Amino acid sequence: MYRHNKIRKGSSSGSPGARAGRRSSLALTPEDEPLVDVANRSPPPANIPNAMLYSPPEPLELLCVFPERASRVCAAACAAVARAGGEARSVRSARDTLEALRRDSDTKQPHVIVVDARQPQTLDAFLLARAVRGTKNTQHIILIAVVKKSVYLKDDFAVLPYLDAGYNRIMVETLSATAWCAEVLQSRAAASAARAQIAAVAALAAAADRCRDLIAVTDEQQKILLANKSWSKVLGWRVEEGPKQLSDTAGGEALRLATSGARDWEAPITLRRRTTPDPVLVPCRGAAIGLTKSTSHVVFVCEPIHALETERGRGSLHSIRRGSLDVRSVASDGLRRTSLAKLQGLPLEAPITKVISLLSTATEGAPPSTVAYIERAVDMLRTSELYSPQMRDDPKMRVEDPIATDLIGALLSREQVNTNLYFMQGPTNTLSSRRSSNDSTVVRSQTNRSNIKHKTTGQLRELLDTALSWDFEIFKLEELTRGRPLAHLGLALMAGRFDICSALECDERTLLHWLTIVETNYHAVNTYHNSTHAADVLQAVAYFLEKDRLKTVLEPLEAAAALLAAAAHDVDHPGTSSAFLCNARHPLAVLYNDVSVLESHHAALTFKLTLNDDRVNIFKNLERDTYKQVRHNVIDMILATEMTKHFEHLAKFVNVFYAKSSGSKEDNMHTDQEPLALDTTALSLPENVVLVKRMMIKCADVSNASRPQKFAFEWARRIAEEYFLQTDEEKAKDLPVVMPMFDRATCSIPRSQIGFIDYIIMDMMEAWAGFIDMPELVNHARQNHARWHELDDAGVTTLADVRRAQRHLALPAPTTTNPPTTGTTTTTTTEE
Numbered sequence: 137m138y139r140h141n142k143i144r145k146g147s148s149s150g151s152p153g154a155r156a157g158r159r160s161s162l163a164l165t166p167e168d169e170p171l172v173d174v175a176n177r178s179p180p181p182a183n184i185p186n187a188m189l190y191s192p193p194e195p196l197e198l199l200c201v202f203p204e205r206a207s208r209v210c211a212a213a214c215a216a217v218a219r220a221g222g223e224a225r226s227v228r229s230a231r232d233t234l235e236a237l238r239r240d241s242d243t244k245q246p247h248v249i250v251v252d253a254r255q256p257q258t259l260d261a262f263l264l265a266r267a268v269r270g271t272k273n274t275q276h277i278i279l280i281a282v283v284k285k286s287v288y289l290k291d292d293f294a295v296l297p298y299l300d301a302g303y304n305r306i307m308v309e310t311l312s313a314t315a316w317c318a319e320v321l322q323s324r325a326a327a328s329a330a331r332a333q334i335a336a337v338a339a340l341a342a343a344a345d346r347c348r349d350l351i352a353v354t355d356e357q358q359k360i361l362l363a364n365k366s367w368s369k370v371l372g373w374r375v376e377e378g379p380k381q382l383s384d385t386a387g388g389e390a391l392r393l394a395t396s397g398a399r400d401w402e403a404p405i406t407l408r409r410r411t412t413p414d415p416v417l418v419p420c421r422g423a424a425i426g427l428t429k430s431t432s433h434v435v436f437v438c439e440p441i442h443a444l445e446t447e448r449g450r451g452s453l454h455s456i457r458r459g460s461l462d463v464r465s466v467a468s469d470g471l472r473r474t475s476l477a478k479l480q481g482l483p484l485e486a487p488i489t490k491v492i493s494l495l496s497t498a499t500e501g502a503p504p505s506t507v508a509y510i511e512r513a514v515d516m517l518r519t520s521e522l523y524s525p526q527m528r529d530d531p532k533m534r535v536e537d538p539i540a541t542d543l544i545g546a547l548l549s550r551e552q553v554n555t556n557l558y559f560m561q562g563p564t565n566t567l568s569s570r571r572s573s574n575d576s577t578v579v580r581s582q583t584n585r586s587n588i589k590h591k592t593t594g595q596l597r598e599l600l601d602t603a604l605s606w607d608f609e610i611f612k613l614e615e616l617t618r619g620r621p622l623a624h625l626g627l628a629l630m631a632g633r634f635d636i637c638s639a640l641e642c643d644e645r646t647l648l649h650w651l652t653i654v655e656t657n658y659h660a661v662n663t664y665h666n667s668t669h670a671a672d673v674l675q676a677v678a679y680f681l682e683k684d685r686l687k688t689v690l691e692p693l694e695a696a697a698a699l700l701a702a703a704a705h706d707v708d709h710p711g712t713s714s715a716f717l718c719n720a721r722h723p724l725a726v727l728y729n730d731v732s733v734l735e736s737h738h739a740a741l742t743f744k745l746t747l748n749d750d751r752v753n754i755f756k757n758l759e760r761d762t763y764k765q766v767r768h769n770v771i772d773m774i775l776a777t778e779m780t781k782h783f784e785h786l787a788k789f790v791n792v793f794y795a796k797s798s799g800s801k802e803d804n805m806h807t808d809q810e811p812l813a814l815d816t817t818a819l820s821l822p823e824n825v826v827l828v829k830r831m832m833i834k835c836a837d838v839s840n841a842s843r844p845q846k847f848a849f850e851w852a853r854r855i856a857e858e859y860f861l862q863t864d865e866e867k868a869k870d871l872p873v874v875m876p877m878f879d880r881a882t883c884s885i886p887r888s889q890i891g892f893i894d895y896i897i898m899d900m901m902e903a904w905a906g907f908i909d910m911p912e913l914v915n916h917a918r919q920n921h922a923r924w925h926e927l928d929d930a931g932v933t934t935l936a937d938v939r940r941a942q943r944h945l946a947l948p949a950p951t952t953t954n955p956p957t958t959g960t961t962t963t964t965t966t967e968e
């Protein structure tokens with residue numbers, strides 16, 4: 137019966153007579169039932185138990201800030217603290233005070249800071265108070281300003297500027313230990329109470345963050361002061377955007393009631409999400425909170441949207457409500473009574489299921505030809521491999537060139553060539569037969585030494601000054617650093633330009649150790665996947681991070697994670713592909729079940745190397761949650777470099793950030809179909825920022841094809857050489873040949889590059905270039921494409937031909953062998 141379908145029946149708390157039973161203006165049920173339940177109650181519904189606001193007394197910690205070395209007032213204050221069983225420290229400047237707060241941030245934070253405000257010429261007490269209040273976690277510290285009696289008695293309002301600056305109390309200078317003892321004890325009590333209250337609020341905010349309900353707390357003017365994670369995630373509200381009016385994202389009866397003077401209500405609320413134009417109507421419970429008669433905070437608790445949406449289409453608020461209740465029951469007893477029948481009955485629905493159901497509805501009454509199309513589309517949507525690439529049916533789009541087919545197939549396919557099973561012979565504890573002496577995964581001893589110094593010659597310094605240009609001379613860096621470019625470039629960019637040491641709270645020495653150990657674990661014998669490639673990808677990521685779009689979207693820690701991921705993304709790469717390792721039944725392929733073998737190894741080894749040794753551990757000072765977040769970011773970005781997922785990442789990025797438009801092609805991504813217009817509104821959702829980070833490292837990883845020609849050519853030569861070596865090895869070991877066309881005797885390098893640019897580079901760089909506003913990415917790719925075509929027409933095929941062609945470019949003669957690899961770094965010196 138609809139009669140019983142109010143969002144909430146009589147509230148369990150509060151006297152029945154207090155209910156206002158307001159009629160809703162919403163008419164969502166046939167009988168136009170009132171959907172609103174209001175209670176005008178006092179006191180407010182939330183009571184915080186006293187135990188939560190209580191914190192046991194701790195020994196008093198006092199910090200005195202007195203510029204004068206032997207201040208008698210300071211001595212009196214310290215003596216009083218000693219008598220009260222506490223501990224006092226003194227510093228002489230504002231700088232030392234802030235340093236002490238930063239250093240002691242968690243452990244020995246003072247309860248009370250006493251500041252000598254009598255000598256403005258030596259200590260600006262107002263500035264210091266503001267700086268203390270601007271420091272994290274200092275709200276509970278009691279600040280006392282010591283003033284001269286004459287200042288105190290100047291006028292009735294003499295204390296106001298001190299209070300405005302952040303002081304809690306003003307004290308007239310005194311040498312009386314008794315007066316000081318009373319003052320510090322009172323202050324400690326106030327500080328403990330404040331600390332307990334702030335901790336209680338933090339605990340409640342953490343609890344709210346773990347709720348599936350969407351929770352927002354506003355002030356009386358409905359400015360959002362706090363929103364839990366579900367709210368932010370679903371509605372696209374980011375704390376960093378600053379306070380927002382609730383009415384920007386919500387409307388409906390709940391908002392009206394919030395301003396009507398009701399203390400407690402239940403009513404529908406309309407929520408607008410950034411990603412979808414349609415508002416969604418959900419049940420909401422609200423309460424006005426205030427310790428006195430006036431309201432200080434208003435709380436809105438809305439039921440989770442995802443469970444409601446599916447029912448919404450059926451048009452009744454009743455069904456919305458039922459859906460959400462089901463989710464609760466699933467959460468509470470679903471695990472106890474799991475059965476197939478129950479699973480099928482779950483009211484959970486993925487977006488794809490909704491899409492299929494919408495399409496199926498669209499077939500009703502549609503002409504047979506449309507029905508046939510829709511059914512084909514639905515069949516495709518039903519597979520779980522939505523983003524697995526398939527060569528297009530369109531003959532125009534078919535990859536005609538066998539070399540390109542080989543390359544693209546090998547890069548994108550998740551299948552290994554498995555026709556000719558190979559049994560590993562001999563010991564299997566190394567990554568590849570082409571390993572150098574320095575490529576074991578063990579932490580090198582030279583990095584365990586202390587006092588590592590970083591030497592840069594004048595030439596090297598000059599080169600590193602250009603580290604943020606797109607035509608950065610990466611091969612020159614390789615030469616000047618004798619094959620150790622990563623540590624030098626890493627330090628210059630990570631510490632010098634991006635100051636990631638601040639974000640990670642580590643020192644430069646640890647960062648240098650980290651870079652060194654990561655670089656040592658790249659294989660210098662690889663022609664392509666060595667530390668020069670890592671440095672190149674790092675340089676590209678750094679370049680991208682300087683773009684305005686990314687500066688505004690990414691937090692410093694995210695930028696730091698991106699730089700670290702770039703530096704480590706191919707660590708310990710064996711110079712052969714994952715498919716090779718699978719075919720060879722390599723231990724890593726066994727370990728990772730043939731799935732994302734190399735990328736999983738790069739990510740896992742990055743953390744193994746980092747955590748193994750405190751001197752390398754750039755994360756050691758991070759809080760547990762921050763570390764988890766950085767770790768997650770680094771792993772996600774490294775895994776995103778896997779080429780078998782290329783189209784998945786690209787398609788998601790384009791779907792989210794490019795909307796079909798009928799407008800002009802200008803400023804759009806250029807395709808030969810309908811223009812796609814950049815739409816960055818989706819950036820407000822954290823899950824979409826993840827797509828940006830993945831795309832950033834992916835583009836950096838293959839950016840060599842979008843670099844100026846002389847660099848692109850050298851990289852093409854290097855990757856071809858590595859492919860050829862893999863083919864040689866496969867043949868020598870009677871393994872299946874993953875890319876048979878990549879045979880040094882027959883392969884056309886220009887054609888492989890044309891295929892690579894056509895099928896991998898162009899679409900991706902267009903999407904990324906539009907997003908970060910960097911047209912040169914596309915321009916260089918086009919110019920390189922044209923040049924490879926010219927060379928192909930001129931009959932250039934082999935490495936030797938390419939080398940000859942390269943001589944016309946201003947590039948240092950290509951290295952035929954690799955830089956020396958000794959296992960020790962030549963660009964760092966170690967001192968015992």
Ligand SMILES: Nc1ncnc2c1ncn2[C@@H]1O[C@@H]2COP(=O)(O)O[C@H]2[C@H]1O
Pocket residue numbers: 543547706777779837838840841851852855888889892
């Ligand atoms: N210029 C290029 N030509 C052909 N393949 C490339 C080129 N640059 C990168 N790749 C491939 O793209 C892959 C990206 O991921 P990996 O670094 O694991 O391995 C890379 C190479 O296999």
